Amino acid sequence: MANSAVVGVVGATGAVGAEVVKVLHDRKFPLAEVKLFASERSADRQVATPFGASTIRRFEADAARGCDIVFLCVSGDFAREHAKPLAQKALVIDNSSAFRLSPDVPLVIPEINPQALKGHRLIANPNCTMAVAAMALWPLHRAFGIRKAIIASYQAASGAGAEGITELLEGAKAYLAGEPVPNSVFAHPLAFNVVPHIDRFLDNGYTNEEMKVALEMRKVFGEPDLAVSCTAVRVPTIRAHAEAITIETEKPVTPAAAREVLAKAKGVRVVDDPATRTYPMPITAGERYDVDVGRIRTSLIFGANGLDLFVCGDQLLKGAALNAVQIAEQMI
Amino acid sequence: MANSAVVGVVGATGAVGAEVVKVLHDRKFPLAEVKLFASERSADRQVATPFGASTIRRFEADAARGCDIVFLCVSGDFAREHAKPLAQKALVIDNSSAFRLSPDVPLVIPEINPQALKGHRLIANPNCTMAVAAMALWPLHRAFGIRKAIIASYQAASGAGAEGITELLEGAKAYLAGEPVPNSVFAHPLAFNVVPHIDRFLDNGYTNEEMKVALEMRKVFGEPDLAVSCTAVRVPTIRAHAEAITIETEKPVTPAAAREVLAKAKGVRVVDDPATRTYPMPITAGERYDVDVGRIRTSLIFGANGLDLFVCGDQLLKGAALNAVQIAEQMI
Numbered sequence: 001m002a003n004s005a006v007v008g009v010v011g012a013t014g015a016v017g018a019e020v021v022k023v024l025h026d027r028k029f030p031l032a033e034v035k036l037f038a039s040e041r042s043a044d045r046q047v048a049t050p051f052g053a054s055t056i057r058r059f060e061a062d063a064a065r066g067c068d069i070v071f072l073c074v075s076g077d078f079a080r081e082h083a084k085p086l087a088q089k090a091l092v093i094d095n096s097s098a099f100r101l102s103p104d105v106p107l108v109i110p111e112i113n114p115q116a117l118k119g120h121r122l123i124a125n126p127n128c129t130m131a132v133a134a135m136a137l138w139p140l141h142r143a144f145g146i147r148k149a150i151i152a153s154y155q156a157a158s159g160a161g162a163e164g165i166t167e168l169l170e171g172a173k174a175y176l177a178g179e180p181v182p183n184s185v186f187a188h189p190l191a192f193n194v195v196p197h198i199d200r201f202l203d204n205g206y207t208n209e210e211m212k213v214a215l216e217m218r219k220v221f222g223e224p225d226l227a228v229s230c231t232a233v234r235v236p237t238i239r240a241h242a243e244a245i246t247i248e249t250e251k252p253v254t255p256a257a258a259r260e261v262l263a264k265a266k267g268v269r270v271v272d273d274p275a276t277r278t279y280p281m282p283i284t285a286g287e288r289y290d291v292d293v294g295r296i297r298t299s300l301i302f303g304a305n306g307l308d309l310f311v312c313g314d315q316l317l318k319g320a321a322l323n324a325v326q327i328a329e330q331m332i
Numbered sequence: 333m334a335n336s337a338v339v340g341v342v343g344a345t346g347a348v349g350a351e352v353v354k355v356l357h358d359r360k361f362p363l364a365e366v367k368l369f370a371s372e373r374s375a376d377r378q379v380a381t382p383f384g385a386s387t388i389r390r391f392e393a394d395a396a397r398g399c400d401i402v403f404l405c406v407s408g409d410f411a412r413e414h415a416k417p418l419a420q421k422a423l424v425i426d427n428s429s430a431f432r433l434s435p436d437v438p439l440v441i442p443e444i445n446p447q448a449l450k451g452h453r454l455i456a457n458p459n460c461t462m463a464v465a466a467m468a469l470w471p472l473h474r475a476f477g478i479r480k481a482i483i484a485s486y487q488a489a490s491g492a493g494a495e496g497i498t499e500l501l502e503g504a505k506a507y508l509a510g511e512p513v514p515n516s517v518f519a520h521p522l523a524f525n526v527v528p529h530i531d532r533f534l535d536n537g538y539t540n541e542e543m544k545v546a547l548e549m550r551k552v553f554g555e556p557d558l559a560v561s562c563t564a565v566r567v568p569t570i571r572a573h574a575e576a577i578t579i580e581t582e583k584p585v586t587p588a589a590a591r592e593v594l595a596k597a598k599g600v601r602v603v604d605d606p607a608t609r610t611y612p613m614p615i616t617a618g619e620r621y622d623v624d625v626g627r628i629r630t631s632l633i634f635g636a637n638g639l640d641l642f643v644c645g646d647q648l649l650k651g652a653a654l655n656a657v658q659i660a661e662q663m664i
Contacts, residue, residue, distance in 0.1 A: 148633050152484030152576035154526045154565065172504050172524075192500075193615045194486045194567060194574050196627050196642045201606040205587060205629030206640075214632055229632035231576035231640055233486065235526060236568050242526050244484035244563035244576075255537060274533040283525045295528050297537025300546055300561035301480050308538075308563055310528045 004032040005332060008064045008090070010082075011073035012036035012056060013047065015162040016095055019321035020071050025050035027325060030332065037064060065089045069328050072096065073320075087122040091331055093324045097208075100124040100216055107219050110326040111267045112138045123327050126220060127212040128319025129153050129232060132241050134217055135291040135318060136311045139265035140258055141221060145250030148302075151213060151230040151243050155198060156282060158239035158315045160185045168236055186234060195234040207232055240282035241319060242312040248302040255296045258307055262293050267318065272296050280312035291318050336364040337664060340396045340422070342414075343405035344368035344388060345379065347494040348427055351653035352403050357382035359657060362664065369396060397421045401660050404428065405652075419454040423663055425656045429540075432456040432548055439551050442658040443599050444470045455659050458552060459544040460651025461485050461564060464573050466549055467623040467650060468643045471597035472590060473553060477582030480634075483545060483562040483575050487530060488614060490571035490647045492517050500568055518566060527566040539564055572614035573651060574644040580634040587628045590639055594625050599650065604628050612644035623650050 011017040036056050043058035070090045076098040086092050099105040106116035107124045157168040163185045171181040171191035181189035187197045199208035213230040263270050271280050272294035280292035291313035299306030343349040368388050375390035401423045408430035418424050431437040438448035439456045489500040495517045503513040503523035513521035519529045531540035545562040594602050603612050604626035612624035623645035631638030
């Protein structure tokens with residue numbers, strides 16, 4: 001690959017695609033050109049990007065194959081059709097869940113398992129909720145050995161794309177005006193509500209989102225037997241996911257030791273000073289690269305071998321676009 | 333006590349006090365008279381109640397002592413000063429946390445430990461988050477024996493009183509207008525945010541709210557060693573608290589067996605049909621007496637000896653006013 005890459009962003013008009021373009025610019029990714037692809041519906045539209053005004057191209061496989069790197073920020077169905085053919089010529093980073101659990105496709109968080117990238121041209125970018133949790137848990141796992149992780153999420157509207165954010169804001173306006181709150185993106189009205197239902201339900205009673213968190217974390221950590229569970233809940237926040245996590249560890253752990261480990265971890269910010277009302281929150285973790293970790297305390301359940309913590313990270317950044325661009329950085 | 337009681341509601345202009353008056357009316361509590369007490373600031377104000385217009389009286393201990401039953405819907409400091417003297421003549425049901433953990437004061441949820449009321453004239457009404465969780469967990473505890481309960485809460489603005497609801501709604505309006513979101517009731521702006529901080533922080537890193545959940549559940553269940561933990565999080569909802577709960581049980585338990593037990597439990601409604609997008613949510617659990625329980629599934633952590641569930645109950649009703657009135661019903 002040349003020193004400067006021709007990069008394609010497929011799904012460039014979506015929330016994640018737009019964020020990928022911003023992150024490429026912000027991180028000074030060595031670019032020759034960025035080509036923005038979307039569906040027929042958006043083709044020829046002019047969009048503002050940090051690189052200047054750009055024209056959206058209708059996706060065509062041949063044109064995309066001419067790129068050095070392709071970010072797929074589209075549906076799993078689209079990825080299943082196009083990712084492997086594209087990867088014959090381009091490096092493909094797929095943000096959908098289509099290939100995340102495929103044994104022949106690596107699922108990568110560069111701070112955790114960059115070695116998995118080697119020799120691959122199609123890489124899966126992980127689920128946002130899993131990625132945010134994993135950033136906090138991996139350093140603790142390496143230091144103390146996590147046996148169990150019990151997660152309850154507080155997931156932002158952005159997880160359902162730009163339409164999700166719009167539906168939340170329009171819904172809040174309607175509620176405040178005393179009008180009925182419509183919903184089509186979310187299963188129920190989200191404004192002033194919480195909805196314990198993200199993605200479809202599976203036969204075991206968990207949602208697909210919840211099982212993604214459990215199964216993807218095992219794959220990224222390389223721990224096929226790690227006990228992870230999640231209750232995934234949509235809450236009326238804009239774009240940063242929060243998570244309450246309880247862990248049981250093999251080795252004894254103290255909050256101070258955990259903070260020390262996390263303070264050294266790349267991509268993590270320890271935000272943990274109750275005396276000054278400092279802890280992770282969506283309004284302070286949003287539009288930031290680092291995942292915030294705080295409320296670190298000895299578990300009342302697992303005692304000296306456990307911790308409770310609260311994490312918060314931008315769903316569109318470490319939960320999607322940032323991680324995807326970091327993968328590309330590792331590969332060039 | 334006469335068949336019809338003279339009832340005093342102290343703090344009648346607050347969110348819980350106003351709700352107590354509504355519940356007394358709705359449940360046709362055998363009343364001779366309801367006297368509404370509040371601070372100097374509200375004295376002589378006329379308020380609409382389901383019993384008709386009523387005049388707020390300035391609280392005076394002698395006048396309150398003339399009541400048969402007094403509901404204290406005020407601060408812990410106020411309760412510490414007045415509850416025991418009042419209880420020399422009246423039955424006193426205190427909604428504050430002042431006496432909840434006192435060995436000589438019963439802490440009661442009538443569906444769980446009504447026997448604790450016997451011989452007492454001062455009764456503590458439990459924490460709202462604990463009460464909502466306990467309604468779901470007690471029937472499961474009796475049937476399967478709960479060893480561990482790990483709770484993450486999604487607590488509504490009403491937990492901070494009427495001022496909390498107002499601050500949330502005004503904050504949402506400000507946010508939507510592109511203006512800064514002020515906060516004084518909550519530690520941080522709550523609109524479009526979640527705040528993992530309710531009540532003050534303790535030395536062990538937990539908040540007082542979180543420890544109330546753990547310690548009060550042990551007392552109500554009569555299980556001083558029950559392992560309970562909580563991460564208490566304020567979310568931008570109006571008045572129903574939701575909670576994601578993971579339990580480990582002594583006996584094996586299936587979701588079907590749990591549903592059967594919960595379906596028979598008084599004060600609980602099983603709301604658990606994912607196929608029709610039916611599960612507990614604040615917008616459907618609010619302004620209802622029952623606590624909703626759903627998302628019941630086998631725990632990925634504890635296997636056949638564990639469950640995950642999601643519960644939701646009205647913070648002002650089972651979490652406060654309803655439980656208080658139910659206590660009074662048991663005592664007359």
